[in-house]
Amino acid sequence: MRDLEFEIQNHIGIIRLNRPESSNAFSHEMIRLWIDALKEIRDNDDIYVGVLTGNGNAFCAGGDIKAMMNDDGFMAKTRGEIDDFTNSPLDVKNSLRKHIQRIPLLMEEIDKPMIAAINGAAIGAGLDMALMCDIRYCSNQAKLGEGYVKAGIVPGDGGGYYLPRIVGIDKALELLWTGKILTATEAKVIGLVSHIVPHNRLLEEVLDFANELTQAPQEVIRMTKRIVYDGLTLNLKQSLDMVSSFMAIAVHHPDHAEAVSAMREKRKPQFQNQMQRDEV
Template sequence: MSELLLDKRGSIAYIILNRPDKLNAFSKEMIDLWIAALTEIKDDPEIRVGVLTGAGRAFCAGGDVKSMIAGEGFIGKTNEEDDDFISTPLHVKNSLWKNIQRIPLLMDEIDKPMIAMINGHAMGAGLDMALMCDIRICSEKAKLGEAYIHAGIVPGDGGGYYLPRIIGMDKALEMLWSGEVKTAKEAKEMNLVTHVVPHEELEDFTLDYVEKLINGPQEVIQMMKRVVKEGMSMSLRQSLDYVSSQMALSVFHEDHQKAIEKMKRK
């Protein structure tokens, strides 16, 4: 069976990490399928929202440590007969760039809402993949942590970029330096996740949340996402100039006219 599933249900596209026996730890095949799934979500006009989740009892355990020890893993195989043989630091760098680092770059191009439905433990790069999403809805049973320190490596997929922007630099460094695992409640208190819900209500809560998004004005929702993301790296003047352009487009869009008519009827 495929190690990652793209399940399109109407306007919602579910990306399901599908290595439950490995706690959905990354493999090269999974990464390739993940990139293809994100590309489809970005380019398919019928898809309005993407939801990322895991099969089985885990969300994602990050890199497959056993495979990495054996000479494989998310940075590519290390078999000397393989084209992706990891023999130098430059090969490691290039393999990351060609593989797992394509995921955050693709995520950055998607203006549609992307929701992480964290059904179980999210560790290391698995947590970082949830951080790349816009909203994180978490089961009360889940635990979350940055485990890189235990493997003696740095976060290679964007965790060092996303984590401090979400929880602040001091808390991000503390999580990375300690490798401490957080409960869902602790993660919510430090703004690592958006919502924590009872495990048995996770899917229904997420679907209700997503349905509000898919029934809203799509162009405006996507504009809002881009305004917020671009504003993170702009000065106030630049942000105001950018948002004025988006406003000029939105007021002439049919979604605005429909919203005004709806307000008049209330």
């Protein structure tokens, strides 16, 4: 059994974390397969949307220290006590850079919608993986929190970057400083998750939304995502310059002509990606 499952279903790339006996905590194999799956979503033109979820009762409980205690991780098998496993500071830095930190960097390269289906506990780095997604659907039974402080470490995978951008600086620091675990409702109140869904309908609703996105003009979907994210760091003039370039592409794309014709004829548009799908 592999630590991560990946499948393509109706133009949706579905990543399932698959260590349910360990609450889907990371292993090196999981991270390697995760990186491969993200590259496939990024590069495969037949994938329009990505979905991330977990098998079993948890979404992801973060890093599995025991599973990652080997020579190429930041824990080394040298002694019998966990406190004695730490390698040199440079080993820790390089391990994070070569492994878990590749995930947020790859996520940043994906212009396609990425949706988290948080089916259970999302703790520490597990929560951070959901924060890297564009939209977060959450089971009403899920628990969410940043547990780094309780282990005496800092968020090493981008949690300190994503969390304040989603919930604000004050709430982010409160969660990171205390390690408080939130219910789904508490997470929704502060904007940590986008939607709360009954547990037994979570993946169904996520896939319904993902399928809706696959019906849209894909180039517009991707350009719009880039406009929003790049707009967080560009000044107004730079953002408007990018928008005008994207608009020039959009109005000359066949999907724009099809959308205008469909509105005039009062029918459902048949965008280029759908026509290609019908041809197959």
